[in-house]
Amino acid sequence: MNETTQLVVASMVFDGAGRCHAPGAILLQNERIVASSSPQDIGAVAEAQKIAFEDHVVTPALVNAHSHLDLTHIGPLPYEGHFADWLGRILAERATTTRQGIRESVLQGVALSRAGGTAFAGDIAGEWSLEPLHAMRLGGLPGVSYLEVFGVGRRQAGSIETMQSMIDSVQHDADGVRLGISPHAPFTCGPELYAAASRLGLPLSTHVAESLDELQFCRDGDGAFAELLKTLNVWDDSITAQNAHPVQLLAETLAANQCVAAHLNYVGDAEIQVLAELGTTVAYCPRSSAYFGPPHNGHPPHRYRDMLEAGVNVALGTDSMVCLDTPERISVLDEMRYLYRRDGGESASLLRMATVNGAVGLGVDPSLVDLSPGPIAGLLALPGRTLADVLVRNDPPLWIMGPMR
Ligand SMILES: [Zn+2]
Structure with a gap:
């Protein structure tokens, strides 16, 4: 076998595990990292093909912990200010999309994710469809495809049966994409459905504390979501006020191995503590949270920094194209940029x-997305002399190695 040795030299090499060298160099052999350091430390490597990226920062490829690639075809949509109305529109849109349409939308989302430098995605396979799982495998985007299930009130028992037969019908791990399960949210999934999903031993994801309507539903059993369930004719007497925060209600699910909880827009100190103790991964989607409006009723902005400080594993997600301002790509790089511009903080x-x-959230070996010696899922060159410089620009990432297949 031919050995290929490459030496990547850049203004800076940077990873999420604490490695930073400026200028920096990465020595690769057959697309595996041998070393990353300063160019002086690595020294001259006679047989290496040298690849120079002046005015670029080289980083590992990225992980999108929460996407809805099946909504890519809708494109960016304006938000009118009512979450329950908005969700009703998305559900109506989904109801009219054919299997072929779903597949094409996800494949478009896969291409835009790759354009965004994504190595792995945790994608929500919308409302009872295995088509997004097949499309991720077909399109070659590794990660987890979480089959999204709904079932509250009268629909709960039937949903548990349907969920089981669907997961029995498909390979759980193939072409780098694992099957996961995603009970949608505490106002659309009853406690028995959550419990059944948690027992499957599959990667789990769910939406939690995304809106104030959800908090009201869990606490008082009324409000906009109660009305929505009545409109959908699924309401029954099993739905009552539970006088608790969604994080408390879902503690059993959130404690499951590899649970990614999306959003957590509205949490107090007690909930942050619970998330840290349970080892839940929080997928924070900054542009999505901003899209649905600033915090209401005196609630503070998203508490991702408090979560990090408390030891919660906070990851970034894009949510769907519907709430993004980058039609040309789906990338957590743009979530980093959004946060850096809004909050500053450490790149x-x-x-x-x-x-x-x-x-960590998706159950992928984290060393595939850092610069430690060994295999790596991909390397990106980002225009800019420092990571902070990259984050105030809008350039797309360039793949210099990978995507790994
Ligand atoms: Zn979502």
């Missing part, structure tokens, strides 16, 4: 959220 911490933390 190293943002890169960790966009790589290593996401990998």
